[in-house]
Amino acid sequence: MAGVRHRFGPTEVLAGIDLEVGAGETVALVGPSGCGKSTLLELIGGLQALQAGTIAVAGDPSPGARTARSTWMPQSDMLMPWKRAVDNAAVALRLAGLDGRESRRRASEMLDHLGLTGFAGALPRELSGGMRQRVAFARTLLAGTPVLLLDEPFAALDAITRGELQSWLVATLASEQRTTILVTHDVEEALYVADRVALLSPRPARVTATIRSPRADAGTTRAEAISRSPFVAARAEALNALGAAA
C-alpha cells in the first residue's frame, strides 16, 4: 500500500491525513468520537467519494480498485436474518460467482477456523453478539481482499466478550497475510491488536503521532500482555498525546 493522503469536505472533517501502511501490517486509527476516523475508512474502501487528496491501495488510486482490494467491516454485524451463518459468511464468494456448494464448503471451513464449529447452520438470531461478530469477520476474510478495513468491530460488545475477541483477532490476523486498518476509540484495544497506532486529533482530524505497539511474545495472554510495563508506558504516551491534542 502506497502513500495515503487526503483532505476532505467543506466542513473539514479530515485536515490532511498522511499515512502509509505497509503490506501485512496492522495499523490502528485512534481518535476522539466524531473525528472522522470512520469517514477515513470508507474513503479508503472507495465507499465514499474522495474530495481532495489521493488514496492508493497497492499503488492504484482509483476508487474501483480500492473497493475491489479492500473489505469493510462495520461496527454492526449486518448479518442477513434470513441467511444461516454459513450463507452469511459466504456472501462475497457467491458474489464472486462461486456456486452454492463450493462457497458453503469454504465458508464452513472458515467458520471452523474461527472457532464456530457446529454453528454453520445457525440463524443469526440464534447466535450471541460475539458469535455474530465472528461470522461477520468470516464474511470479511472470505472476500479475499489484501486489505481489511475494520470499523470499531467490537464496540457493540460487552467488555468480557470484547477482550476475548481482541485476543482472537490477534491470533487470526497473525495467521492471515492481510493488511489491516482498525478504527477504534479504545487506546488499549489499538495497542494490543495493532502493530502501529496512529493518533488523530479532534475534527478536523490530522495524525498527531504514531506509536509502535510493544508486541508481547507469542503465547502471552491478553491480561499479561496489557499489564506489562512497556504496554502501560505506551498507553500512557498515547493517552497523553490524545489529551494534548484535545
Next chain:
Amino acid sequence: MSDLARAVLRLWPTLLAVAALLGAWQLAASSGALADALGLDSFLVPSPAEIGDSLWNDRSLLADNAWVTGKEVVAGFAVALVLGIATAVLLHLSPLLRRVSYPLVIASQTIPVIVIAPILVVWFGFGIGPKVAIIALICFFPIAVNALDGLATVPPEQRKLMRSLGAGRLRILTMLEAPTALPFVLSGAKIAAAVAVIGAVFGEWAGADDGLGHLMLVDNAQLEVARLFAAMVWLSAMAIALFACLSLIERRIAWWGEPAAARDERGGTG
C-alpha cells in the same frame, strides 16, 4: 386433534363475538323489532336464519357466480402484484423516475373507480377485461407503496457493506433489498386482498352477465334481500380466504420477521 383444539382455543373469542352478534341480529329480525325500528316491511330485513337458508337453497347459483367473481379477483390481484412490484423496483432504482412518477402512483389511487368503471366497460367490453382492470387499479396502490417502502428500509450502511463485498447494483437488489422488502410486499398484498372483492363488485355493476356483484344487482331489483346478503357472505369468505392464503405464504417465506426483543432474550454465550 391437538392442533384443532389449540385453534379452537385461540379462536373462541372471535367465534363467541360472531355468535353473539348473529344471535342478537336473529332475535331482532325474527321478532320484527329491527324492521319496526327501521320503519320497513319485515321481508326487507332478513334474519341470519333466512340468509342461511338462501346460502343453502341457492348454493349452486351462488357458487357459479362466486366462481366467476373469484377468477376476476385472482386475475386482477395477480396483475396488481406484478405491476405493483415492477413499479416499485423501477422507482427504487431510479430516483429521477421516482420524483417524476410517484405523484402519478398516488393519483392512481384517487381515481373514483365507480365513475370510470362504465368507461372501462366501453373500452374493454363486457368480458373479464374491465373487471380485472378495476381490481388491479384498486390493488395496485397498497402493493406498490409497501414494496417501495420496503425496498427503502435497507440502511445505506448495509448497501455500502454489500458494495465492499463486491456486489453491483443488481446483486444488491436481488440479494439484500428484495428479501428485506418481502414482508412489506406481503402486508401490502394483504390489504389489497381485502379490497379486491370490492373492485370486482364495482366492475360487475358497470356491466356483466354474471358474478356475485351482478347477482347482488339482480337481487336488489327483485328485493331478494336474503340472497343479497348471502352473496355478501360469499364475497367476505373469498376475501378472507385470499387473506389467509397470503398470511400462510408470509409465514412460510418471510419467517424471519421476529422482533429484536425476542432475539435478545435468546442470546447464548460469547
